[in-house]
Amino acid sequence: MNPNDSDASRFRSATADRRGERDLDDLLIHVARGDQVAFEALYDRMAGPVYGVIRRVLRDPSQSEEVAQEVLLEVWRTAARFDPAMGGAATWVTTIAHRRAIDRVRSTTAAAGREQKTADVSPPHDEVAEAVEASLDRERVRRCLDSLTEMQRESITLAYYGGHSYRQVAELLNVTLGAIKTRIRDGLIRMRDCLGVS
Amino acid sequence: MRFFRQDLHTLTGAYVLDALDPGSELTRFDRHLDRCQSCASEVRGFREVATAMAFAATTEPPAEMRDRVLAAVARTRQLPPEVRTHARPRRTRSAAPWIPWLSGAIATAAIAVAVFFGFAQAHTSSELNQARAQNQALAAAQARVEAALSQAKEHDQALAEILGAPHVTLLSQRTTKGGVAVVVLDAATRKLVVATSGLPALPAGEVYQLWLIGPVRIVSAGLLPTAQAGVTTPVVATGIVKGDRLGLTVEPAPGTKQPTTTPILALPLPV
Numbered sequence: 001m002n003p004n005d006s007d008a009s010r011f012r013s014a015t016a017d018r019r020g021e022r023d024l025d026d027l028l029i030h031v032a033r034g035d036q037v038a039f040e041a042l043y044d045r046m047a048g049p050v051y052g053v054i055r056r057v058l059r060d061p062s063q064s065e066e067v068a069q070e071v072l073l074e075v076w077r078t079a080a081r082f083d084p085a086m087g088g089a090a091t092w093v094t095t096i097a098h099r100r101a102i103d104r105v106r107s108t109t110a111a112a113g114r115e116q117k118t119a120d121v122s123p124p125h126d127e128v129a130e131a132v133e134a135s136l137d138r139e140r141v142r143r144c145l146d147s148l149t150e151m152q153r154e155s156i157t158l159a160y161y162g163g164h165s166y167r168q169v170a171e172l173l174n175v176t177l178g179a180i181k182t183r184i185r186d187g188l189i190r191m192r193d194c195l196g197v198s
Numbered sequence: 199m200r201f202f203r204q205d206l207h208t209l210t211g212a213y214v215l216d217a218l219d220p221g222s223e224l225t226r227f228d229r230h231l232d233r234c235q236s237c238a239s240e241v242r243g244f245r246e247v248a249t250a251m252a253f254a255a256t257t258e259p260p261a262e263m264r265d266r267v268l269a270a271v272a273r274t275r276q277l278p279p280e281v282r283t284h285a286r287p288r289r290t291r292s293a294a295p296w297i298p299w300l301s302g303a304i305a306t307a308a309i310a311v312a313v314f315f316g317f318a319q320a321h322t323s324s325e326l327n328q329a330r331a332q333n334q335a336l337a338a339a340q341a342r343v344e345a346a347l348s349q350a351k352e353h354d355q356a357l358a359e360i361l362g363a364p365h366v367t368l369l370s371q372r373t374t375k376g377g378v379a380v381v382v383l384d385a386a387t388r389k390l391v392v393a394t395s396g397l398p399a400l401p402a403g404e405v406y407q408l409w410l411i412g413p414v415r416i417v418s419a420g421l422l423p424t425a426q427a428g429v430t431t432p433v434v435a436t437g438i439v440k441g442d443r444l445g446l447t448v449e450p451a452p453g454t455k456q457p458t459t460t461p462i463l464a465l466p467l468p469v
Contacts, residue, residue: 032276032279034276036268036271036272039268039271040268043264043267043268047259047263047264047267048256048257048258048259049252049253049255049256050252050259051257051258051259051263052252052255052256052257053251053252053255055255055257056255056257061260065259065260065263068259068263069263069266069267069270072267073267073270073271073274076271076274076276077274077275077276077277078276078277079276080276080277080278080279080280081277081279081280086242087242087245087246088249090249090253091245091246091248091249094248094249094252094253095245095248095249097252098216098248098252099216102216106220137250137253137254137256138254138256140250140254141250141251141253141254142254144250156211156215159212159215159216159217160215160216160217160248160251161251161255164217165212165217165218165219166212166215166217166218167219169217178205178208180212181205181208181209181211181212182208184211184212184215184217185208185210185211185212186211187211188210188211188214188215188244188247191247191250192243192244192246192247195246195247195250197243197246197247
């Protein structure tokens with residue numbers, strides 16, 4: 001039993017809603033001051049999304065774990081650089097996670113031959129639908145993805161979950177670069193409105 | 199490739215999904231973002247969408263991962279906050295787009311890869327990563343260089359500070375005698391770390407000496423250590439002034455007060 005558990009749950013119980021954006025921001029501010037207990041609480045909230053999004057992009061469990069560990073350690077190291085004015089803590093952390101996953105994809109592409117991996121990218125939309133664990137986020141995101149045109153949905157999921165550059169997405173969907181840029185942007189605008197992002 | 203302004207604007211979506219090609223396109227968009235308020239606010243909104251998509255992908259990580267991360271945290275020093283000297287948060291990247299700005303987190307790896315592979319041209323971290331990934335055989339050797347670097351860092355506070363600095367610049371140049379010098383420059387503190395790879399071995403009684411060659415005077419920055427397997431361990435130089443170039447000459451041991459031979463390297467240092 002970890003003696004810090006009660007401290008960690010003190011942070012957790014302060015969470016009103018599921019995501020508790022503001023509490024996450026507070027946690028991260030404590031983390032920036034070297035508070036390891038706050039980091040534990042942050043870990044418990046963010047490790048799932050961090051590992052999940054990396055896993056979705058990279059597929060390989062052991063590689064994903066390696067990258068997720070690097071990301072979480074980077075969060076600890078650079079917490080003092082977090083600026084709440086630029087977006088919430090959840091966004092800051094997941095942005096780092098996705099970027100590091102993409103870095104890994106781009107750096108191993110040349111060596112490993114991405115073609116093989118591209119072949120088994122089943123449409124991520126189905127994966128969202130097949131999600132084992134129903135969650136509010138999943139539901140919300142699925143509903144909003146469903147509200148997009150097929151082309152918008154595919155462009156966004158191939159880029160974000162599939163880890164493809166927009167040029168690769170254009171290639172995969174056999175449309176022009178200009179069309180892909182527009183579809184991704186229009187799709188995100190619709191997602192933003194659907195998710196009720198202010 | 200040329201982009202019109204309007205094209206750049208429509209890249210907000212691809213940018214947030216990390217779907218821009220690394221390199222000039224990303225750099226251009228980053229610079230555009232500095233100037234384009236409406237793009238920046240659109241990016242903020244899109245980031246929230248991406249965050250929701252990340253949460254939707256939530257997957258329970260392996261239980262051991264928690265212990266490993268917490269153990270690593272317990273022995274990892276945190277970076278200090280950025281002290282703002284400008285009214286606006288700055289984006290150093292836009293200052294000189296051809297110079298790769300690295301975060302401290304990857305500076306160590308970058309210098310190790312660059313030194314080991316003797317790169318003078320491959321600059322960006324993604325290029326370095328790619329080269330590393332492509333060459334399995336050298337990856338192990340590179341890991342040794344990285345290990346030596348981190349060991350050196352433990353003994354050398356000045357080195358650790360530079361390699362961990364928030365914004366460092368990676369510079370490299372071939373010398374006229376072959377081999378390459380790789381520099382990690384921390385412009386904020388006017389310090390640098392230099393290591394070399396593949397310089398020709400010198401006869402007994404001669405040494406490689408580093409110089410800060412300024413517009414007004416030339417100052418010795420110390421001797422290069424003897425190379426191990428072609429690679430010299432990193433040396434720290436401080437007190438860089440505007441207009442300085444990093445010079446390297448061959449001098450009689452144990453070094454001289456002023457250079458007596460023509461520099462085989464003269465690398466401009468943007469501070």
